[in-house]
Amino acid sequence: MAQQLFAYIGHKNGIADDPALELITAAKKIYADAAITAIITGSGADLAAVGNELASSYAEVWKVENEACAYPNGEVIRSLLVNILPPDAIILFAHDTFGMDLAPGLSIKLDSAFVSDAVDIKGVDGTTLTVIRQEYSGMASTHVHADISNGAVITCRPGSFQPDESKSANGQIVDKSAAAGDLSAKRRFLEVVEAEAGDVDITKSDVLVSVGRGVEDQENIEIAEELADAIGAVVSCSRPIVDAKWLEKARQVGTSGKTVKPKVYIALGISGSFQHMGGLKGSPFIVAVNKNPKAPIFQLADVGVVQDLLEFVPALTEKIKEG
Amino acid sequence: MEILVCVKRVPDTAENEIEVKSDGTDIERDDLVYSVNEWDNYAVEEAIQIRDKIGGSVTVVTVGDEESEEVVRREMAMGADKGVLLSDEAFDGSDGKGLATILKAEIEKGNYDLVLTGAMADDGAAQVGGMLAAMLDWPYASVVNTIEVLDDKKIKVGREIEGGNQEMNEIDLPCVLSIQTGINEPRYVGIRGIRKVAAIEIPVHGAADLGISSESVGRGGAKVKRVDYFVPDLGEGAEILEGSMDEITEKLIELLKAKGGIK
Ligand SMILES: Cc1cc2nc3c(=O)[nH]c(=O)nc-3n(C[C@H](O)[C@H](O)[C@H](O)COP(=O)(O)OP(=O)(O)OC[C@H]3O[C@@H](n4cnc5c(N)ncnc54)[C@H](O)[C@@H]3O)c2cc1C
Numbered sequence: 245m246a247q248q249l250f251a252y253i254g255h256k257n258g259i260a261d262d263p264a265l266e267l268i269t270a271a272k273k274i275y276a277d278a279a280i281t282a283i284i285t286g287s288g289a290d291l292a293a294v295g296n297e298l299a300s301s302y303a304e305v306w307k308v309e310n311e312a313c314a315y316p317n318g319e320v321i322r323s324l325l326v327n328i329l330p331p332d333a334i335i336l337f338a339h340d341t342f343g344m345d346l347a348p349g350l351s352i353k354l355d356s357a358f359v360s361d362a363v364d365i366k367g368v369d370g371t372t373l374t375v376i377r378q379e380y381s382g383m384a385s386t387h388v389h390a391d392i393s394n395g396a397v398i399t400c401r402p403g404s405f406q407p408d409e410s411k412s413a414n415g416q417i418v419d420k421s422a423a424a425g426d427l428s429a430k431r432r433f434l435e436v437v438e439a440e441a442g443d444v445d446i447t448k449s450d451v452l453v454s455v456g457r458g459v460e461d462q463e464n465i466e467i468a469e470e471l472a473d474a475i476g477a478v479v480s481c482s483r484p485i486v487d488a489k490w491l492e493k494a495r496q497v498g499t500s501g502k503t504v505k506p507k508v509y510i511a512l513g514i515s516g517s518f519q520h521m522g523g524l525k526g527s528p529f530i531v532a533v534n535k536n537p538k539a540p541i542f543q544l545a546d547v548g549v550v551q552d553l554l555e556f557v558p559a560l561t562e563k564i565k566e567g
Numbered sequence: 568m569e570i571l572v573c574v575k576r577v578p579d580t581a582e583n584e585i586e587v588k589s590d591g592t593d594i595e596r597d598d599l600v601y602s603v604n605e606w607d608n609y610a611v612e613e614a615i616q617i618r619d620k621i622g623g624s625v626t627v628v629t630v631g632d633e634e635s636e637e638v639v640r641r642e643m644a645m646g647a648d649k650g651v652l653l654s655d656e657a658f659d660g661s662d663g664k665g666l667a668t669i670l671k672a673e674i675e676k677g678n679y680d681l682v683l684t685g686a687m688a689d690d691g692a693a694q695v696g697g698m699l700a701a702m703l704d705w706p707y708a709s710v711v712n713t714i715e716v717l718d719d720k721k722i723k724v725g726r727e728i729e730g731g732n733q734e735m736n737e738i739d740l741p742c743v744l745s746i747q748t749g750i751n752e753p754r755y756v757g758i759r760g761i762r763k764v765a766a767i768e769i770p771v772h773g774a775a776d777l778g779i780s781s782e783s784v785g786r787g788g789a790k791v792k793r794v795d796y797f798v799p800d801l802g803e804g805a806e807i808l809e810g811s812m813d814e815i816t817e818k819l820i821e822l823l824k825a826k827g828g829i830k
Contacts, residue, residue: 317736318707318708318709319706319707322701340729341709341710341726341727341728341729342728344686344693344697344709344710345697345707345708345709345710345726346697347697348663348693348694348695348696348697348698348701349697349698349700349701349707350701351664351698352664352667352698352701352702353701356790357790357791358662358663358664358694358698358790358791359791360663360691360692360693360694361691361692361693374794376799377691377692378691379689379690379691379796380578380580380585380594380689380691381580381691383580383584383585384585384587384594384796384797384798385796385797385798385799386793386794386795386796386797387793387794387795387797388791388792388793388794389791389792389794390790390791390792391790391791394790429706430705430706430738430739430742431706431707431708431736431737431738431739431742432736432737432738433734433735433736434723434735434736434737435735436728436732436733436734436735437725437732437733437735438732439730439731439732439733450827451827451828451829451830457581475823475828475829475830476829476830477828477830483748483749484748486749487748487749489752493731496731499729500710500727500728500729500730500731500747501730501731502730502731503730507826507827507828508823508826508827508828510823510828515580529822529826529828530805531819531822531823531828532805536584537807538584538585538586541805542804542805542807543804543805544804544805545804545805546805546806547805547806547807547808547819547822548804548805548806548807548808549807549808549815549819550807551812551815555812556812556815556816559812559816560816560819560820563813563816563817563820564820564829
């Protein structure tokens with residue numbers, strides 16, 4: 245008998261997060277025919293709405309309803325999961341800031357294998373699960389073997405598994421609230437402070453010239469600004485540029501920055517980490533300028549230029565100005 | 568406050584082209600430039616700033632081989648008071664849980680109020696901090712981008728969540744935090760700084776010193792094992808523009824015009 249499969253599904257405003265349907269595909273790559281159970285936590289009408297939404301895709305939906313779960317505090321939900329999960333369960337999470345917060349510790353409490361940021365799953369042979377992950381910012385991939393005889397906790401990279409849209413489950417909603425146990429925690433959620441708006445709204449621009457760490461120096465940001473001016477684009481950037489305070493946070497593209505949907509995205513000296521590319525939606529035409537021909541961004545871009553951006557971009561801008 | 572910061576020596580991906588060895592057993596390590604994991608520098612800087620404000624000490628620890636000593640020394644040059652290297656052949660091939668087991672043993676020898684790690688390192692797993700906290704039964708918060716010490720029992724931390732929003736939490740001490748980049752501006756360490764700490768003896772603790780049984784760590788203790796490195800076949804990828812600078816710029820301008828990239 246195969247081990248029972250679970251997927252913890254986050255949600256906001258009564259709507260399940262995008263990975264909800266991706267985790268079904270990931271779970272089916274572990275055991276093709278398994279019935280998969282979604283777990284949701286929260287309170288009120290929002291939780292009920294998410295439960296109904298998920299029941300069309302999951303064989304069962306376990307819900308834990310409690311005011312203490314109104315905001316998903318990883319510390320609270322970890323201990324609740326320890327209480328409700330059967331021994332040797334396999335549970336999947338999205339590899340987002342909630343999954344990163346809760347999943348590693350959960351694997352310790354369950355004494356099960358932990359695999360982080362899976363980009364693909366190759367299936368089970370005996371008690372060995374084979375997973376594909378990436379290291380070195382996506383510059384090398386690895387096969388990982390996990391001994392799942394005592395269960396597993398796996399976080400899956402958002403966007404890496406096709407969403408399962410079949411919606412053919414007609415699942416049961418099961419109330420597990422009574423089994424959740426003590427929901428007090430040594431970390432108490434206070435509030436969410438929204439990111440500052442900033443001077444520009446990069447989400448409104450059809451064309452973005454985006455700079456990454458490859459720009460090397462603050463004064464070189466000008467090179468990107470001049471190109472942007474010449475083509476009528478707005479300058480955006482990757483996270484290290486914001487960390488260095490060379491550009492404001494509102495210009496950052498990525499999972500911890502803005503989600504943008506431009507028509508054209510010109511990435512200068514950006515390696516193509518999934519946290520950066522995760523902020524890029526709507527399949528724009530991507531141009532990458534990077535001096536490293538092996539940079540992962542060349543796998544994702546439409547057009548690549550293998551050049552030093554400090555030489556190439558000024559030449560490009562010059563040519564555009566010449567008309 | 569007694570603060571321990573866990574750091575790692577990693578190949579600097581901004582400086583290196585990472586290539587997989589043809590037999591898939593490893594990446595090409597000759598000529599790699601190593602440095603301190605980017606996130607860890609922010610963690611050490613934060614620890615130093617807390618100490619300078621309210622007193623206490625900062626200890627830097629790493630699990631690794633002799634060469635990892637250089638990153639401990641570098642962080643001491645930044646201003647950490649003490650450094651420890653956890654090194655033993657028995658530790659080789661440890662998975663995340665194995666590393667957390669080793670670090671836990673060192674932590675239990677001390678009297679720490681706060682343990683910091685980087686939010687992630689070169690393997691992208693972002694796992695050791697959370698595992699360590701669970702083993703110690705201490706509370707944990709990941710991707711932390713602000714810390715405010717409230718009193719000697721609790722601190723207030725901001726976690727940087729999706730969209731750059733900040734989730735504020737109050738968390739009891741002792742606790743483990745994983746630190747996100749951008750929380751501060753790590754100070755520059757010059758040759759002079761390194762020279763100042765060059766003669767300091769950095770203690771090395773092995774499995775026996777830490778009272779760790781070798782079955783619980785290393786390759787044998789690992790439930791999760793990397794079996795190979797490979798280069799994935801991801802299809803075509805980008806069309807790489809070739810030719811002289813003139814030819815490339817011309818071709819690119821043509822493409823950008825066609826796609827509406829030039830107004
Ligand atoms: C929880 C979390 C959230 C995150 N959120 C985000 C996010 O929202 N957005 C984001 O961007 N990152 C985010 N990150 C960070 C992310 O993991 C990467 O570290 C980051 O995206 C790397 O930025 P980069 O590509 O500019 O730098 P690097 O990865 O260092 O790449 C620099 C590139 O520039 C190239 N280069 C260097 N010099 C030149 C030159 N002269 N000419 C041409 N090319 C050159 C190099 O070959 C390299 O490919 C997040 C990380 C975590 C843990």
